[in-house]
Amino acid sequence: MRHFRAAAFSLGCILWALPALGREAAESPGYPWVSLLNLLVLIAILVIFGRKGLRDYLRGRRAEVADAVAEAEQLRMRAEAMAMAYRLKLEQLEQEMEQILKEAREAGERERQRMLEWARGSAERIRQDAERTGEAERERVRKKLEAEILAAAAARAEGVLRSRVTEEDHRLFTQELIARLEETHGPGR
Numbered sequence: 180m181r182h183f184r185a186a187a188f189s190l191g192c193i194l195w196a197l198p199a200l201g202r203e204a205a206e207s208p209g210y211p212w213v214s215l216l217n218l219l220v221l222i223a224i225l226v227i228f229g230r231k232g233l234r235d236y237l238r239g240r241r242a243e244v245a246d247a248v249a250e251a252e253q254l255r256m257r258a259e260a261m262a263m264a265y266r267l268k269l270e271q272l273e274q275e276m277e278q279i280l281k282e283a284r285e286a287g288e289r290e291r292q293r294m295l296e297w298a299r300g301s302a303e304r305i306r307q308d309a310e311r312t313g314e315a316e317r318e319r320v321r322k323k324l325e326a327e328i329l330a331a332a333a334a335r336a337e338g339v340l341r342s343r344v345t346e347e348d349h350r351l352f353t354q355e356l357i358a359r360l361e362e363t364h365g366p367g368r
Contacts, residue, residue, distance in 0.1 A: 188229070
């Protein structure tokens with residue numbers, strides 16, 4: 180900081196003297212070398228007394244800039260390393276995501292196949308139940324129709340018998356039935 184102040188003071192002196200030199204040159208047109216001599220003396224004084232301070236300031240500034248550049252380079256290298264690490268992580272995440280999607284598709288396909296198999300099994304069971312139910316219903320209807328037909332036939336036969344059988348036929352039929360029973364089971368039973 181001390182060197183910076185010395186350099187700033189030297190620069191300020193030069194800038195302060197320049198307008199005066201310009202006026203002096205304008206006021207004395209015959210002696211411009213005097214103004215030049217004054218400028219050279221001023222520069223010599225600044226170089227003699229400010230050289231060490233300016234040199235130290237510039238060296239310090241150069242070192243600060245070099246340190247800043249080195250630090251920036253280190254930061255850049257760290258940033259590149261982090262960027263590379265993040266790129267690798269991103270690639271790994273993309274691979275993991277693809278693997279998860281693949282596994283999810285496979286699991287979905289397995290579940291779909293399982294559901295299809297279950298649906299086929301259910302359809303087969305329903306078909307078998309429907310066949311059994313239909314067969315049972317056919318058997319029930321067949322027995323009902325058979326019973327109705329037998330009842331109708333019996334009624335018709337009874338009607339035919341009543342109309343065709345006389346009292347004498349009835350008496351003979353009864354005697355014949357009794358005789359057969361006695362033969363089979365014995366008399367008086």
